[in-house]
Amino acid sequence: MLFLIFAMLTVAGAVAAMSLRNLVHSVLALTVAFAGLAAVYLQLGAQFVGLAQILVYIGAVAILIVFAVLLTRDSEASPLAIVGSWKGSGVVALAIFGILAWAVDHSAASRQSVLPQPEATMQQIGNALMLRFALPLEIIGLLLTVALIGAVTIAMREKKEMR
Amino acid sequence: MGETADQLFVTLQHWLVGYAPASLRSILSALLSVIAILVVFALLFAITTVLERKGLGRIQNRYGPNRVGPFGFLQPIADGIKSLTKEDIVPRAADKVVHFLAPVVLVIAAFSLYAVLPIGRNMVLANLDAGVLFFFAISSVMELTIFMAGWSSRNKYSLLGAMRAIAQMISYEVPLILAAVTVIMATGSLSTVTIVERQAGYTGILPHWFVFTPWGFAGFVLFMIAATAESNRSPFDLPEGESEIIAGYYTEYSGFKFALFFLGEYLGMFAISGLGITLFLGGWAAPLSFLTWIPSYLWFFAKLLVMISAFIWVRGTLPRLRMDQLMNFAWRFMLPMALLNLVTAGVWRFLPQGLLRWFVCALLVVVPYVLLGRGLAQGWRLEKRVYRFAE
Amino acid sequence: MLGEGIAKGLVETARNFIGSYFSKNRLTTVQYPEERLPQIEATRDFPFLVYDGDDWQAGMRCVGCQICEKECPPKCIYIEKSKDKKPDAVGKLQFYPAVFNIDVSVCMSCQICVEVCPFEAIKMDTEFELSTDNRFGGLLWDKARLSKPNAYYGKVHPTDAAASDALLAEEKAKVEAKAKAAGETKTNSELTSPPLATSGATSKQ
Numbered sequence: 001m002l003f004l005i006f007a008m009l010t011v012a013g014a015v016a017a018m019s020l021r022n023l024v025h026s027v028l029a030l031t032v033a034f035a036g037l038a039a040v041y042l043q044l045g046a047q048f049v050g051l052a053q054i055l056v057y058i059g060a061v062a063i064l065i066v067f068a069v070l071l072t073r074d075s076e077a078s079p080l081a082i083v084g085s086w087k088g089s090g091v092v093a094l095a096i097f098g099i100l101a102w103a104v105d106h107s108a109a110s111r112q113s114v115l116p117q118p119e120a121t122m123q124q125i126g127n128a129l130m131l132r133f134a135l136p137l138e139i140i141g142l143l144l145t146v147a148l149i150g151a152v153t154i155a156m157r158e159k160k161e162m163r
Numbered sequence: 164m165g166e167t168a169d170q171l172f173v174t175l176q177h178w179l180v181g182y183a184p185a186s187l188r189s190i191l192s193a194l195l196s197v198i199a200i201l202v203v204f205a206l207l208f209a210i211t212t213v214l215e216r217k218g219l220g221r222i223q224n225r226y227g228p229n230r231v232g233p234f235g236f237l238q239p240i241a242d243g244i245k246s247l248t249k250e251d252i253v254p255r256a257a258d259k260v261v262h263f264l265a266p267v268v269l270v271i272a273a274f275s276l277y278a279v280l281p282i283g284r285n286m287v288l289a290n291l292d293a294g295v296l297f298f299f300a301i302s303s304v305m306e307l308t309i310f311m312a313g314w315s316s317r318n319k320y321s322l323l324g325a326m327r328a329i330a331q332m333i334s335y336e337v338p339l340i341l342a343a344v345t346v347i348m349a350t351g352s353l354s355t356v357t358i359v360e361r362q363a364g365y366t367g368i369l370p371h372w373f374v375f376t377p378w379g380f381a382g383f384v385l386f387m388i389a390a391t392a393e394s395n396r397s398p399f400d401l402p403e404g405e406s407e408i409i410a411g412y413y414t415e416y417s418g419f420k421f422a423l424f425f426l427g428e429y430l431g432m433f434a435i436s437g438l439g440i441t442l443f444l445g446g447w448a449a450p451l452s453f454l455t456w457i458p459s460y461l462w463f464f465a466k467l468l469v470m471i472s473a474f475i476w477v478r479g480t481l482p483r484l485r486m487d488q489l490m491n492f493a494w495r496f497m498l499p500m501a502l503l504n505l506v507t508a509g510v511w512r513f514l515p516q517g518l519l520r521w522f523v524c525a526l527l528v529v530v531p532y533v534l535l536g537r538g539l540a541q542g543w544r545l546e547k548r549v550y551r552f553a554e
Numbered sequence: 555m556l557g558e559g560i561a562k563g564l565v566e567t568a569r570n571f572i573g574s575y576f577s578k579n580r581l582t583t584v585q586y587p588e589e590r591l592p593q594i595e596a597t598r599d600f601p602f603l604v605y606d607g608d609d610w611q612a613g614m615r616c617v618g619c620q621i622c623e624k625e626c627p628p629k630c631i632y633i634e635k636s637k638d639k640k641p642d643a644v645g646k647l648q649f650y651p652a653v654f655n656i657d658v659s660v661c662m663s664c665q666i667c668v669e670v671c672p673f674e675a676i677k678m679d680t681e682f683e684l685s686t687d688n689r690f691g692g693l694l695w696d697k698a699r700l701s702k703p704n705a706y707y708g709k710v711h712p713t714d715a716a717a718s719d720a721l722l723a724e725e726k727a728k729v730e731a732k733a734k735a736a737g738e739t740k741t742n743s744e745l746t747s748p749p750l751a752t753s754g755a756t757s758k759q
Contacts, residue, residue, distance in 0.1 A: 025258075028311065047296075048293055051296045051297050051300045054304065055299055055300040058300075059304065062307055063310065123352070222570050222571045226585070476568070481560065496556075535556075536555055540556065
């Protein structure tokens with residue numbers, strides 16, 4: 001029941017994000033979709049993932065998009081004409097959905113009719129991140145730092161050219 | 164006696180819930196807690212507004228409100244009636260839906276922050292495993308509502324205020340979370356209840372609060388500075404900057420929507436002070452061992468009032484920062500300090516107990532503070548200004 | 555060191571905060587309706603019409619010359635001249651204002667009407683609590699409400715009132731001397747001034 005509500009919310013948000021004419025409205029609808037997704041995570045008992053979803057996607061990504069929209073173009077300008085090839089994109093989307101559905105259906109996890117309830121406490125997640133997955137975590141961190149420095153460099157170069 | 168007083172509200176809730184049919188009990192219990200939080204913190208908001216106005220008045224050698232009721236303490240009621248009866252003006256060009264949603268979502272988000280704050284012993288609405296994470300997640304939603312308010316008003320001042328607010332809140336969220344992480348490192352838990360429990364106990368008469376360790380003290384100060392910036396209060400009130408951009412992102416709000424913004428802002432301030440209390444000041448624990456007979460929730464609110472007074476005091480003292488000063492302070496002082504404080508907390512954890520640990524950690528806090536302070540001050544060239552025409 | 559100035563500032567505000575509870579001289583606020591500052595003599599707020607004697611209609615100094623109406627920068631004065639004449643403060647027969655209205659909400663207290671009045675008839679009041687709940691009638695003051703006795707003027711602006719009284723007395727003496735001279739030359743003309751002169755004398759106190 002709850003899942004249905006959250007799923008509807010997510011789907012409605014996503015649909016609105018694509019169909020609304022005002023870009024900022026689209027971003028806000030997207031945050032609704034993010035929030036619905038976070039609610040689904042929380043309902044599944046994945047507290048960490050759900051809250052991280054809110055923190056990262058609503059708190060950071062949505063704001064980033066909003067900033068990008070506001071700073072790069074007039075938010076009141078008419079929306080881009082990207083609707084043109086929706087037939088082709090629909091085919092691609094359907095194909096991806098089909099492949100994913102097939103994969104999930106045939107995966108080992110779905111064979112077990114009753115999944116064992118995973119006992120993933122915050123402690124365990126933290127331990128796993130710091131011990132078993134320490135290297136991937138560090139690599140991701142390094143990658144993000146590199147991206148950050150790259151962004152700063154690009155921004156600084158542009159500024160120099162402007163002068 | 165002390166025990167019953169301490170658990171008074173918990174027992175009351177159990178007793179009330181006991182009358183409900185079994186299927187409704189959990190909902191009723193949650194509902195009661197929510198109502199209690201709504202009433203208590205809305206009341207605290209009312210008290211704070213009048214305290215702030217009186218306090219600021221006294222700091223500026225004025226009386227402050229003293230007309231409505233005894234010593235002016237009924238002023239918030241008059242204010243409430245006023246804002247309720249005022250016309251609710253929405254600009255014609257505004258985005259009506261978003262304009263309406265912004266204050267509502269802000270207040271909802273601000274109230275949901277209290278879900279994880281332990282107000283007293285056994286008095287927490289939701290003892291989440293990831294309580295602190297929940298707090299930061301919800302407070303990040305508040306940034307979005309501020310953007311919504313600023314953008315939907317279709318007013319340059321609103322938009323400027325919103326941009327400033329978001330830039331400021333994102334910048335200060337980093338040191339805020341890093342300062343909180345030290346406590347999470349020390350306790351090994353994200354649950355607010357566990358964090359309070361880890362600070363229980365006394366050495367002699369002194370409590371084991373994290374603020375009484377070098378890293379805890381530095382963390383507390385950093386946390387509260389960042390919290391001031393997060394709640395957009397003076398001296399970090401650039402987003403409102405009434406001398407520059409009227410009222411920032413809520414320029415175009417009037418009547419009760421304005422009151423809701425006001426409420427949301429203060430609730431955010433209380434909540435973040437409450438988190439500071441939970442993380443560093445031992446939550447609802449009594450400050451001295453022989454004072455434990457006073458109910459725990461009273462201690463929480465006493466600490467909260469002290470924090471609020473400190474906020475008011477700082478507001479009455481410091482002038483507003485400039486945008487570049489704000490950003491310099493965040494990135495060149497707060498962030499390095501918070502990162503070094505993280506190291507200090509680690510050192511504290513692995514050094515054996517004793518004076519050496521104190522010495523090393525105090526050094527690790529003080530030396531960077533002095534050096535960074537100097538680095539920050541290097542850009543300041545305070546010269547006597549020479550005027551061409553005025554002299 | 556960083557934070558020194560902040561600490562100093564905090565101490566200063568704390569001193570203000572605590573000090574304001576202990577020493578009353580710190581608080582500069584005057585709690586208005588209960589406490590009032592004494593008014594200085596030059597206080598001026600809103601014009602009123604001076605009359606001599608007890609009857610405001612008979613003793614009205616204003617002669618309806620309409621100079622103030624023309625000079626008033628915000629045009630807040632409205633005057634209608636009377637058809638008949640009555641003796642004025644110095645004893646000459648003059649018109650008097652049949653209607654004299656001032657809009658309180660428009661008046662800007664510039665005192666130009668006082669400067670231009672040749673008859674010492676309009677002066678500035680010190681009364682400033684003029685608010686009303688009636689936007690239309692309550693702010694438009696008529697002749698009856700504007701008139702105040704010369705004694706009142708003497709009370710609120712003693713120095714100015716003394717000067718104005720002296721001026722009027724001088725003029726009146728001139729007029730009387732003229733009348734006397736006229737009486738001596740035209741001995742049998744009893745139509746002119748005996749009652750006029752007496753009324754002028756009584757109103758002069």
